[in-house]
Amino acid sequence: SQKIEQNSEALNIQEGKTATLTCNYTNYSPAYLQWYRQDPGRGPVFLLLIRENEKEKRKERLKVTFDTTLKQSLFHITASQPADSATYLCAPGSARQLTFGSGTQLTVLP
Amino acid sequence: GAVVSQHPSWVICKSGTSVKIECRSLDFQATTMFWYRQFPKQSLMLMATSNEGSKATYEQGVEKDKFLINHASLTLSTLTVTSAHPEDSSFYICSAADPFAGDYGYTFGSGTRLTVV
Numbered sequence: 001s002q003k004i005e006q007n008s009e010a011l012n013i014q015e016g017k018t019a020t021l022t023c024n025y026t027n028y029s030p031a032y033l034q035w036y037r038q039d040p041g042r043g044p045v046f047l048l049l050i051r052e053n054e055k056e057k058r059k060e061r062l063k064v065t066f067d068t069t070l071k072q073s074l075f076h077i078t079a080s081q082p083a084d085s086a087t088y089l090c091a092p093g094s095a096r097q098l099t100f101g102s103g104t105q106l107t108v109l110p
Numbered sequence: 111g112a113v114v115s116q117h118p119s120w121v122i123c124k125s126g127t128s129v130k131i132e133c134r135s136l137d138f139q140a141t142t143m144f145w146y147r148q149f150p151k152q153s154l155m156l157m158a159t160s161n162e163g164s165k166a167t168y169e170q171g172v173e174k175d176k177f178l179i180n181h182a183s184l185t186l187s188t189l190t191v192t193s194a195h196p197e198d199s200s201f202y203i204c205s206a207a208d209p210f211a212g213d214y215g216y217t218f219g220s221g222t223r224l225t226v227v
Binding site: 009034036041042043044045046047049089097098099100101102103 | 155215
């Protein structure tokens with residue numbers, strides 16, 4: 001069955017550093033992969049989508065890579081800020097179906 | 111950008127009663143909406159895919175007679191939890207995709223916290 005693993009439940013980093021979150025998947029060949037941010041008690045907010053034929057995508061301080069050989073996506077937040085503290089979810093998808101990882105709770109310390 | 115409104119944001123109900131949750135796409139038409147459930151510190155689990163004008167498609171293990179889904183218009187889908195029990199207490203979230211919005215992913219509602227007492 002499909003399995004999605006995000007590197008760790010929680011990640012603490014110092015303000016200004018780059019946060020790197022990992023998403024690994026198995027038994028799956030997604031056509032694209034999405035990253036979402038979720039704050040406590042709120043629905044996820046879409047951040048970035050990367051397709052299987054794309055290696056990297058950027059949006060402001062965010063960068064996502066997608067390695068279909070390793071079955072892995074890396075999500076980077078550069079120059080991190082305390083406001084970036086949230087849970088980040090990866091969601092590989094095909095057609096209209098998304099499957100979510102359990103998320104990594106990022107805390108950026110001032 | 112696309113906005114999905116979910117109502118209510120929280121509800122407390124007595125065991126055995128039914129609760130209806132609404133999900134509306136405010137500025138786009140959504141032929142398909144999705145309903146998820148999320149338990150504390152766990153990921154979103156897809157419950158069902160709601161299709162406008164036809165029956166919903168339920169994921170394995172989700173009781174369709176307990177979680178009634180109606181998608182009667184292109185902007186509204188409802189989830190009714192029937193004969194709710196304490197184990198149904200959870201965070202329910204809907205989502206939809208604007209088919210014309212390109213790579214904007216799926217837009218989620220703000221969620222409904224259901225507590226059954």
